[in-house]
Amino acid sequence: MNRRQLADFLRTRRERIAPADVGLPVGPRRRTPGLRREEVAQLAYISTEYYTRLEQARAPHPSREVLAQLARALRLSDVERDHLHHLAGTPPGPASGPSREVRxxxxxxxxxxxxxxxxxxxxxxxxxxxxxxxxxxxxxxxxxxxxxxxxxxxxxxxxxxxxxxxxxxxxxxxxxxxxxxxxxxxxxxxxxxxxxxxxxxxxxxxxxxxxxxxxxxxxxxxxxxxxxxxxxxxxxxxxxxxxxxxxxxxxxxxxxxxxxxxxxxxxxxxxxxxxxxxxxxxx
Structure with a gap:
């Protein structure tokens, strides 16, 4: 598991997603580019604390289920999903849920x-x-x-x-x-x-x-x-x-x-x- 590269990859994928892309309001006080950490955690059905530790390269090894939920929440392509699994030290398997990415x-x-x-x-x-x-x-x-x-x-x-x-x-x-x-x-x-x-x-x-x-x-x-x-x-x-x-x-x-x-x-x-x-x- 490459914690630092995994952390950087998650952060860059999070910052590229506009709130409107996932049905969230922009709000007048939004200063963070893309989504907030707590928003990604909510979309991925994991705790904000755990997701924050992932982006800080301090979290333990994420499970396949967590990786699948993160891939869906961050709207990763198939290639990006596989890359996420490799960074986490877990060989990628078949997609666990329906794809929402349109070519x-x-x-x-x-x-x-x-x-x-x-x-x-x-x-x-x-x-x-x-x-x-x-x-x-x-x-x-x-x-x-x-x-x-x-x-x-x-x-x-x-x-x-x-x-x-x-x-x-x-x-x-x-x-x-x-x-x-x-x-x-x-x-x-x-x-x-x-x-x-x-x-x-x-x-x-x-x-x-x-x-x-x-x-x-x-x-x-x-x-x-x-x-x-x-x-x-x-x-x-x-x-x-x-x-x-x-x-x-x-x-x-x-x-x-x-x-x-x-x-x-x-x-x-x-x-x-x-x-x-x-x-x-x-x-």
Missing amino acids: RSIVDLLERLPASAALVMSATYEVIAWNALAAALMEDFSTLGRRNRNLVRRTFLGPHPQGGRLYGVSDAEEFSRTSVQHLRVTAARYPDDPEVRALVGELLAGSEEFARLWADHEVAARPTLCKTFDHPAVGRIAVNCDVLDIADRDQRVVIYTATPGSASEEALRLLSVIGTQRMDVPG
């Missing part, structure tokens, strides 16, 4: 689809990347913390912005079933991940509907080929829904497109101009 090429792809609403979801249905039209069609995810960017949690625990249906979608019941089926597969794939376990436990405790669907043990989700959004500014928008799997990251790219020449295509074009601004007039 730069995928982010660029979203931006190159200006006529389509596109986003990336993690294996737990957290929206981790999106383009401008997706924000206009659904909501401005940049204003939400990680908790409220999780579409499974929003579906079963609320709040619902469109009268009880998340984003006013036409396939709300089908989405509920599909998301539970996918989450069950994720829970089996990452049995030791504390975030996955906590999410499932929260949903089981807070939603009778989720508990009922979870008890079915269904894992064969059917693809959704089209759906309709009921948007508060431009009305109903019918879209085709295509999902592309990113196998090495266990992520999915969701792309919504309208039929060429349709009224929905015109509505999406209008949304691309409106963006995320509100169209209601104050009284």
Whole structure:
């Protein structure tokens, strides 16, 4: 274990993460670049004292579980995760939890689809990347913390912005079933991940509907080929829904497109101009 290099590596990774990247407020008194030590400790589910000792090169050998939690909290790439394990004197193993890091090429792809609403979801249905039209069609995810960017949690625990249906979608019941089926597969794939376990436990405790669907043990989700959004500014928008799997990251790219020449295509074009601004007039 190389305590000094491990300490320096943790500090530099911490300082590069903006609070907004993990759903934390900046605050008027923030002087530390990036995240504070206590914030990293909270995200990694370890004590602030222990994390501080790690950055001071005074801590004992961290366990594999702690290293996995630190890698997730600091949003490390696969290469950085392996480096962290080597610095700690523990050969890296397979990832213990779903990846939240989106490849730069995928982010660029979203931006190159200006006529389509596109986003990336993690294996737990957290929206981790999106383009401008997706924000206009659904909501401005940049204003939400990680908790409220999780579409499974929003579906079963609320709040619902469109009268009880998340984003006013036409396939709300089908989405509920599909998301539970996918989450069950994720829970089996990452049995030791504390975030996955906590999410499932929260949903089981807070939603009778989720508990009922979870008890079915269904894992064969059917693809959704089209759906309709009921948007508060431009009305109903019918879209085709295509999902592309990113196998090495266990992520999915969701792309919504309208039929060429349709009224929905015109509505999406209008949304691309409106963006995320509100169209209601104050009284």
